[in-house]
Amino acid sequence: MNFVKHYEKNTVGRDFAVGDIHGMFRLLQTELENISFDPERDRLFSVGDLVDRGPDSDLVLEWLDKPWFHAVRGNHEDMAIRYPSGNMIASNYAENGGAWNVMNPRELQIQISDAFNCLPIAIEVETDDGIIGIVHADCPCATWQEFVAALEDAKMSNKTRKAIFEAAMWSRERVQIEDQSGIPDVRAVIVGHTPLPRPAALGNVYHIDTGAVFRNGYFTFINLATLETLPPMPKQLEWEAI
Numbered sequence: 001m002n003f004v005k006h007y008e009k010n011t012v013g014r015d016f017a018v019g020d021i022h023g024m025f026r027l028l029q030t031e032l033e034n035i036s037f038d039p040e041r042d043r044l045f046s047v048g049d050l051v052d053r054g055p056d057s058d059l060v061l062e063w064l065d066k067p068w069f070h071a072v073r074g075n076h077e078d079m080a081i082r083y084p085s086g087n088m089i090a091s092n093y094a095e096n097g098g099a100w101n102v103m104n105p106r107e108l109q110i111q112i113s114d115a116f117n118c119l120p121i122a123i124e125v126e127t128d129d130g131i132i133g134i135v136h137a138d139c140p141c142a143t144w145q146e147f148v149a150a151l152e153d154a155k156m157s158n159k160t161r162k163a164i165f166e167a168a169m170w171s172r173e174r175v176q177i178e179d180q181s182g183i184p185d186v187r188a189v190i191v192g193h194t195p196l197p198r199p200a201a202l203g204n205v206y207h208i209d210t211g212a213v214f215r216n217g218y219f220t221f222i223n224l225a226t227l228e229t230l231p232p233m234p235k236q237l238e239w240e241a242i
């Protein structure tokens with residue numbers, strides 16, 4: 001199992017990352033057309049939370065098969081992985097948007113769990129100006145290298161591994177304390193997980209979940225070559241959760 005996936009530079013097209021999808025695949029398709037996304041050349045990286053809450057969660061396996069679409073594992077994928085083995089209570093899962101999967105036949109639940117279990121915790125993308133890291137919630141180590149080394153360390157104790165995975169998929173600490181210190185050894189880190197009214201950068205950590213599944217929410221894309229977001233980031237940070 002590779003918990004880190006590495007992607008070479010895209011020499012033929014553009015690379016984008018998009019915020020939490022949460023079952024809004026049809027809206028995402030429309031927005032990709034609006035940015036003239038070219039599936040022959042361009043690549044789309046997802047910060048995870050592909051499913052739950054939105055109407056199109058059942059399209060997730062189809063999307064994961066697309067050769068230009070690459071996702072890290074979010075906490076909602078984590079719940080879908082745990083559910084078939086009895087490590088996620090159905091009522092709690094349904095309250096968090098998982099009702100569509102609770103109602104799925106068991107074979108499909110297992111198929112979804114297996115597919116999500118293949119998703120990495122972190123993705124690295126090479127760009128002209130350095131490596132960009134992608135993780136659902138946060139880089140829980142002082143440096144990106146330390147984080148990658150921890151994810152790749154097969155000898156790590158289960159307890160330490162669990163703590164790193166949990167922080168990577170669930171933490172909101174950087175946003176909550178408005179930690180501007182960033183991650184020193186990568187060009188940028190792209191995260192989702194905490195919906196914000198506008199995309200925002202804390203140091204070089206870019207928060208791009210603008211809650212497409214929520215009322216008044218929308219999809220934010222970030223171009224990995226330029227680090228420009230669509231729509232653009234305001235100069236002033238806006239932190240009110242939506």
Ligand SMILES: [Mn+2]
Nearest residue numbers: 049074075193
């Ligand atoms: Mn999340």
